[in-house]
Amino acid sequence: MIKNMKWVLLASLIVSACSQDDSTPAEEPITSGSADLSKYVALGDSFAAGFSDNALFKAGQENAYPNIIAQQFALAGGGAFTTPFMTDNVGGFSAGGVQIPQFPTRLYFNGSGPANVSGVSGTVFGTTVAGPFNNLGVPGAKSYHLGIAGYGTLNPYFGRFASAATATVVGDAVAQSPTFFSLWIGGNDVLGYATSGGTGTNQTGNPSPATYGTSDITDPTVFGSVYNNLVNALTANGAKGVVANLPYVSSLPYFTTVPYNPVPLDAATANTLNTQLIGPVKQVLTALGQGDRINFVTAGSNNPLLIKDESLENLAPQLSAALQAAGYPAPTAGFIASIYGQARHAKNTNGFRDYILLPTRTIIGTTQAGVPAPFNTVGVTYPLQDGAVLTNDEASQVRVATDAYNDAIAAAAASKGLALVDTKAVMADLLAGGIRFGNYHISTQYVVGGAFSMDGVHPSARGYALIANEFLKAVNATYGSNFKGVDLADYRIQYPAILP
Numbered sequence: 001m002i003k004n005m006k007w008v009l010l011a012s013l014i015v016s017a018c019s020q021d022d023s024t025p026a027e028e029p030i031t032s033g034s035a036d037l038s039k040y041v042a043l044g045d046s047f048a049a050g051f052s053d054n055a056l057f058k059a060g061q062e063n064a065y066p067n068i069i070a071q072q073f074a075l076a077g078g079g080a081f082t083t084p085f086m087t088d089n090v091g092g093f094s095a096g097g098v099q100i101p102q103f104p105t106r107l108y109f110n111g112s113g114p115a116n117v118s119g120v121s122g123t124v125f126g127t128t129v130a131g132p133f134n135n136l137g138v139p140g141a142k143s144y145h146l147g148i149a150g151y152g153t154l155n156p157y158f159g160r161f162a163s164a165a166t167a168t169v170v171g172d173a174v175a176q177s178p179t180f181f182s183l184w185i186g187g188n189d190v191l192g193y194a195t196s197g198g199t200g201t202n203q204t205g206n207p208s209p210a211t212y213g214t215s216d217i218t219d220p221t222v223f224g225s226v227y228n229n230l231v232n233a234l235t236a237n238g239a240k241g242v243v244a245n246l247p248y249v250s251s252l253p254y255f256t257t258v259p260y261n262p263v264p265l266d267a268a269t270a271n272t273l274n275t276q277l278i279g280p281v282k283q284v285l286t287a288l289g290q291g292d293r294i295n296f297v298t299a300g301s302n303n304p305l306l307i308k309d310e311s312l313e314n315l316a317p318q319l320s321a322a323l324q325a326a327g328y329p330a331p332t333a334g335f336i337a338s339i340y341g342q343a344r345h346a347k348n349t350n351g352f353r354d355y356i357l358l359p360t361r362t363i364i365g366t367t368q369a370g371v372p373a374p375f376n377t378v379g380v381t382y383p384l385q386d387g388a389v390l391t392n393d394e395a396s397q398v399r400v401a402t403d404a405y406n407d408a409i410a411a412a413a414a415s416k417g418l419a420l421v422d423t424k425a426v427m428a429d430l431l432a433g434g435i436r437f438g439n440y441h442i443s444t445q446y447v448v449g450g451a452f453s454m455d456g457v458h459p460s461a462r463g464y465a466l467i468a469n470e471f472l473k474a475v476n477a478t479y480g481s482n483f484k485g486v487d488l489a490d491y492r493i494q495y496p497a498i499l500p
Contacts, residue, residue, distance in 0.1 A: 030075040033480030035240050036179040037078035041134050042066030043146060043173055043230070044184040046458060047467070048137025049157065050083075052495070053114075054455035055091025055106035056139055056157065059499050063461040063491060066135050066182060068468035072483045073180075083135040084161035087122035089499035093156060094121045103156075107454040108497045109447055114454040117497055123160075131161050136173050142188045142218060143405075144209045144226045146170045170233050181234045181241040182471060184423075186227070186405045187249065189218035190398045194249045195457070197357055197387040198310075198394030204401065217397060220404030227405075231412045242419035242475050245406040247427030250355050250395050254456035256431070257446040258356040260346040262364065263303035263380055270297045277374060277381060281340050284322040288315060293344035304345040305364065307354060308383040311393040316341030339375055343383040347392070355390040358446075358456045363388070419478035421470050435466070437488050442466060450493040462491040 042048050049056060050064025061067070061083050070081030091106030092099060099105060099120050107114040138145070138158045145151050146169040152162035163172050173181065192215040193200040200215030209222055234241060249255070265273070274296045285291050293312070297303045316337040323333035346354040364379040375381050390398075406424065413420040427444075429435050430451055434443030442463070443449035446456060451463040459467065469485035476483055 028482060030072075030484070031480075031482055032073070032076040032078075033476070033482070035475065035479040035481060037073040037076060039079055039134075039176060039179045040066075040070055040073055040081060040181065041173045041176055041178040042069075042137060042182045043169060043234075044137045044182070045141045045188050046137065046139035047187065047464075048135065048182070048184060049139050050135075050137070050464065051139045052453040052455075052458045052460060052464075053091070053107040054453075054458075055104065056086055057089045057091035057106050057499075058085050058087070059089050059495060060091075060106075060461070061085055061135075063464050064135065064137065065459075065464045065468040065471065066137065068465055068486060069182065069471055070134070072468070072472055072486070076481065076483070081134045082131075084129050084131065084133045089495075090117060090119045090121040092121045093123055093125040095125045100125055106495070109454055109494055110497070125156060127160070129161050131163060132172060132176050133161050134176070136169050138169060140188060141169065141185065143185050143223050143230075144218065146185060146230060147226065170230055174233050174236070177237060178234070178239050181239055182243070183230060183234065183241060184244040184421075185230070186223060186246050186402075186409070189223055189405065190246075190401050191249050191457070193217045193394070194390055194398050195254060195357065197390055198397075199387050202397050202401070217401050220401055220408070223405050224408035224411075227408050228412055231416055231418070235416050235418075240418070240479065241416075242421060242471055242478070243409055243413050244421035244423045244471070244474075245409045246402050247424045248399055248402055249457075250390065250398060251427050251431045251444065252457050253444050253446040253449070253452050254358045255355040255390060256444060257358050257456060258361045258364075260348045260354055260356055261302045261304040263297070263305060264301040265297055265299060265303055267299040270299045270303075273297055273374075273381065280323070280326070281319070281336065284319055284326075285315070287322065288318055290315065294340070295345055303380075304347065305356065305379040305389075306343055306381065306383045307346050307379075307389045307391070308342050308385050309344050309391050309393070310342060310386055311391060312342045312344065314341045336375070339371075339382065346384075346389065352392050353395065354392050355395055356384070357388055357390065360384060360388040417478070419471075419474040421474045423467070423470065426466070426470055440489055442488065447494070454494065460491075460493055461495070462488050462493055465491040 048066055050061040052060040092103035105116045108117055138155060140155055149166050149168050152159035196215040200213055202217040203212050203219045206219050207222055278294055278296055282291055282294050285293050319337035319341060320333045323336060324330055366378050368376040368378050368382045371382055430444045434441050442451050444451055453460045465486050465488050472483040472485050475481055
């Protein structure tokens with residue numbers, strides 16, 4: 001009997017030891033560190049608002065990165081976080097029961113490309129919702145817009161929830177006495193210039209934003225001054241916060257999806273173009289020391305697009321004179337010269353890169369109205385015009401301005417002890433192969449990459465979740481909190497055509 005008791009005792013000890021070894025350690029409680037999250041407000045542009053698929057709609061707003069951040073903050077004492085939700089998931093604005101063309105319905109993937117969902121938005125242009133709201137993201141806002149009194153009269157997204165007709169975005173934020181804020185602004189200060197193919201003006205050196213157009217680059221000195229004013233206002237009562245720098249907008253799918261060399265040509269067509277068109281023009285350009293503007297094409301599918309580059313000297317007079325000297329009638333010579341005076345083939349080599357804009361894919365290879373053959377094939381014999389391409393020179397201007405903005409953002413963050421998110425580095429990782437998480441992968445690849453929506457500029461729900469996690473990492477590093485972030489796999493890559 002004693003022997004049996006020993007075995008019973010031994011067995012019980014083994015069971016006890018196994019039970020202790022297999023026990024799950026208590027999960028570390030989520031804490032906010034030195035940050036007071038009881039009143040969080042978010043300021044920014046369309047990214048903060050949750051704009052996606054070329055529209056603002058309710059589901060997109062629910063997945064905006066500030067909303068995701070606020071949900072995590074709630075685990076450590078964060079207070080309620082309110083959003084000026086649109087009425088439904090159609091997107092955009094309507095008036096008189098008709099969708100306003102300038103504010104179209106959201107896009108979805110129809111199996112071959114982007115298409116607008118059917119229906120009419122229930123969000124009526126000019127109607128308002130009562131605040132205050134914690135999410136103060138305003139689609140279309142540039143840095144200096146956040147401090148403009150009456151901006152709601154200029155921007156209907158802010159007009160929907162502004163506290164008064166004369167309100168400012170930053171004023172409505174400060175009036176809520178926030179204890180914590182996020183600020184991500186400045187993308188639109190260069191984005192309009194880039195998406196327009198550089199048709200705007202680089203306003204560097206012009207200190208008067210009142211004279212800027214919607215597609216202009218904001219003067220970096222203006223940006224720096226405005227940004228400091230925003231941060232000073234938000235921190236005046238001791239609030240802590242997190243700010244983010246800016247990626248190069250040229251790394252967005254809107255600029256990287258269409259290659260610079262998508263032109264397919266068979267041998268016969270290539271030979272005809274070389275002998276009858278490219279050859280004579282290239283001969284003249286070579287004599288003028290500009291022979292590398294246009295190159296001979298080859299049989300295959302990777303011929304570069306022909307583009308117009310307004311940064312080049314216009315050689316139309318010289319071309320016309322040389323062609324006439326070679327026997328071309330004056331009208332013909334003048335016509336050819338007018339087309340090719342600033343034409344060149346697109347490039348992507350040795351740091352020199354032209355960016356073909358996403359909408360351009362629909363016109364490449366089409367026939368240019370009013371131009372006779374063989375000069376009328378868009379992107380092949382008729383140059384893509386300004387507005388279809390962000391040239392290397394224009395992209396360089398965007399990068400220079402962005403770098404200056406980022407210097408100002410970093411300086412402001414350092415001076416106030418704010419957390420700083422390096423979204424520029426995150427975007428570089430997404431572009432250079434993507435980011436892995438668990439068994440998944442996310443990148444900038446259009447449609448299937450998972451990070452961006454169908455407009456090629458704004459994130460998908462999963463992309464916004466990635467941004468939220470990066471903000472939380474920065475908050476942890478600066479304030480000693482321990483937020484775990486969200487599982488990106490729980491968020492959509494694309495919104496379907498039909499949403500509740």
